[in-house]
Amino acid sequence: MSLNRFIEAQQRDYETALQEVKQGKKINHWMWYIFPQIHSLGESYYAKYYALKSIEETIEYLNNDYLYNNIILICEALLEINHSDVEKIFSDIDAIKLRSSMTLFNYVTEYYPNQINKTNHIVFQQVLNKFFCGQEDELTLEIIYKERDNFQF
Known part of the structure; x- marks a missing residue:
């Protein structure tokens, strides 16, 4: 599946x-x-459609300049918020999605740094x-560990 779904x-x-x-509050969808997030976590159409299908696709996502710059910028905006109560910003479900997404990206950048052409x-x-x-x-880590066993560059 192409990264165009994310870019568009x-x-x-x-x-x-x-x-x-x-502004400290997510309103829209x-x-x-x-x-x-990585695949297998959500049941909705959108969760499945926008799931990253593999470690390899996650690496491709992070190597795409547009997508990488966007994720870094929005993460930096989160870090600038003057409190650490994630549920003041996101719903409880979206807070779980954020944690899952950050777990995935953190894992891939930590364990596959030579595959990613970025530094931050x-x-x-x-x-x-x-x-x-x-x-x-x-849950994200469990899926990653299963995926990792089948992944080789």
């Missing part, structure tokens, strides 16, 4: 998402394609530290 959705809604994060990898861990006491999402 973000071209439409990224500025709205960024402004909502900067954009979580799936701004903070994507610490932001994902910083979001986990600020909003989730540094704790990664266990």
Whole structure:
């Protein structure tokens, strides 16, 4: 599946998402394609459509300049918020999605750094530290570990 699904959705809604994060409250529906998760976590059409299908696709996502710059910028906006109560910004379900997304990106940048052509990898861990006491999402890690066993570059 092509990364175009993310690019097209973000071209439409990224500025709205960024402004909502900067204002400290998510209002609209954009979580799936701004903070994507690994496959097998969501049941809805959008959760499945915008899920990253593999470690390889996650690496491709992070190597895409447009998508990478967007995820870094919105993570930096999260880090600038003057509190650490993630549920003041997102619903409880969207907070879980954020944690999952940050877990995925943090894992891939930590364990596959030579495959990623970017340098600002610490932001994902910083979001986990600020909003989730540094704790990664266990379900995401379980899927990653299964996926990792089948992944080779």
